[in-house]
Amino acid sequence: MTIEPPVPGEPRRPFGPRNPGDAWVVAPTGERYWGRYGAAGLLAIDPDRGVLLQHRVSWSHFGDTWALPGGARHEDESACDGALREAGEEAGVPARSIRPRLLSVFDLGYWSYTTLVGDVVVPFEPEITDPESRELAWVPADDVADRPLHPAFEASWSHLREVLSVRPAIVVDAANVFGSVPDGWWRDRAGAAQRLISRVGGLAATGIDAAALDLPEDVWFPEWTIVVEGRAKAIADDDAVGVVRAEGSGDDRIVAEASRLVDRHREVTVVTSDRELAGRVTDAGATVRGARWLLDLLPTPGR
Template structure:
């Protein structure tokens, strides 16, 4: 399995504090939450079915490379359900189409090049006041993902048959069986021939 791991600070690294400055403890890269909101869509939505991230909904990219498997993101510890495995994705911008948002988020979080994937289908989880769209894509030209923001501990290609062995984000875990059946039914092979 290929994987990309976020850089970490060594606990043994000496910290030097210039004279007259207060000493601050900086968390390792994977424990840092991005500062401030980056978009008006970066907000929680509450309702009778629970609390969800993304004022205008959210979307994630289910990337399938028939030679490598599914691209999974080990979620940063500060994120909702941190430490679990899921899809690169996040809050949509106002007026943004789900496919565009999923491709944008996957590029931002995992350096997934949109020109190297082809959209297969979308799957929507809708609670009335919020919706999450999974955008399934197949890799048409090989690439290696890279952690490109602090939302990932690790990125990993996981064989389709082994995805369920990971500690999955509850939402993705609940949807995975149906997504897998649909993905494999789309004519994309489970493994290279």
Template sequence: MTDPTPPLRYPPRDLGDAWVVAPSGERYWGRFGAAGLLTVDDRRGVLLQHRASWSHHGDTWGVPGGALHQHEPAVQAALREASEEAGVPIDAVRPWLTDVADREVWSYTTVVAQVVTPFEATISDPESLDLAWVPVDEVTRLPLHPGFAASWGRLRGLLAVRPVIVVDAANVVGSVPDGWWRDRPGAASRLLTRLATLATTGVPAGALELPGHTWFTDWAVVLEGQARAAADVPGLQVVRADAGGDDRIVHEAELLRAGGRPVTAVTSDRGLTERLERLGATVRPAGWLLDQFS
């Protein structure tokens, strides 16, 4: 039986580097919880770490991860730990989903991230014996860390889910009487800025009727009329309708649904809602989106 206590090579580096003991006696690493990064490359598979024998559940395979620092967001912690343990460049991946295993006294957040710039993983601290890109179908052939094994079936089912939110910008802007009619491009720009922030903080899974905890979805924002003069904003797909905005929204949703992607459309227009629902899109009113901003 391996000793789960790391070698005494340092005093705790951070307040979070400590055990949490449940009433049942089970021990969990990370006073403020823990997080790990499940990195997905469509060509190579998922990046897994062979854990050092001295670590908790050593000699098993799982995702790079570790204890959260005090007040550290889980996504930031997962990216930091993956960088420290596996040399994952933070700007080479894009998170799109978090999944939380809640043990009441402690929680573990798995951050699923897509590779956007290929890189080679490197063993960069003593916690890794090996690193490997493992095809999705071969993951269960490895001796897995118990926590990762318990969540893998659920996580695997989410790897192909890539939700998109399509926004009827004119309808959302028009739902707030803030003088938008005096400067339609300016009003559209304000909406785009708020959406870009939401794209980085994510949307609760429950709000999208999807499993998991938080989704960092793709966004397609359709502008029409004078609002088309609003500038592009990084992190969003800005679609400028040459003719009717409703037709372009339906067209975008139809293309996405044909590609198998779950679509949530945002509009309070009744006729447009009926057209989108016939395509299989989920439709939310403008007020739903405004609630996400709060």
């Protein structure tokens, strides 16, 4: 990326035509914020190495501090896509290596900054691909606060640190959910299961409002497991959600999946309206939501 000569206190900008989002937003009280359409950054978490931080060059805004790779969003670009793009441009982060977990939004009304918390699922080595970086480093979460942090990141880190241990997971009783809608599912159970999985995949991509999960922050991307049984097992796998085919009792497999995830310290929600099953998974440490809860969250078919 080519950049303009530095202007004290301002980010360097590309020569020639640049994205319309690369501009200041001026607050009613006079403060300036970078990104006409808001800004976004990536908080990548590697289970073995910690959090990926960027040591900013001295001429950058709040230079010689540590922060997250990030920057101005493009017009009509989602915060998730913007954070991954900026992390790729500034730190060589491969988007396929990150599984989104959480979006935390700082919204002033006229400007917003969104932090994408993402889990590293394919290990990679970051590389300096942008002149705004002096250094990139994996830093253990307990040591982040010991570094001189960018003031905005320092202000957000205190509450982000508290939610890093939260890992929501949802296990879906597929037969109970698609069976609650009288749309002829009994004539094609595999087709009904496939349609449900496709709709859940759409929800997995957009995330779930934190209030629907009784969790803090803004938008979460749970780990999804859909348990199918009987003739519904004749379905394709899906990249967005995990599909588990019950060889025996579907209820037994759902309890087993819930227990496995609880043992992995996940915040587990089981979606079923079956009272007996609800009691069993509650005893295993999971929360239960009825089929209607999920159906109300799912995107409308065809959209």
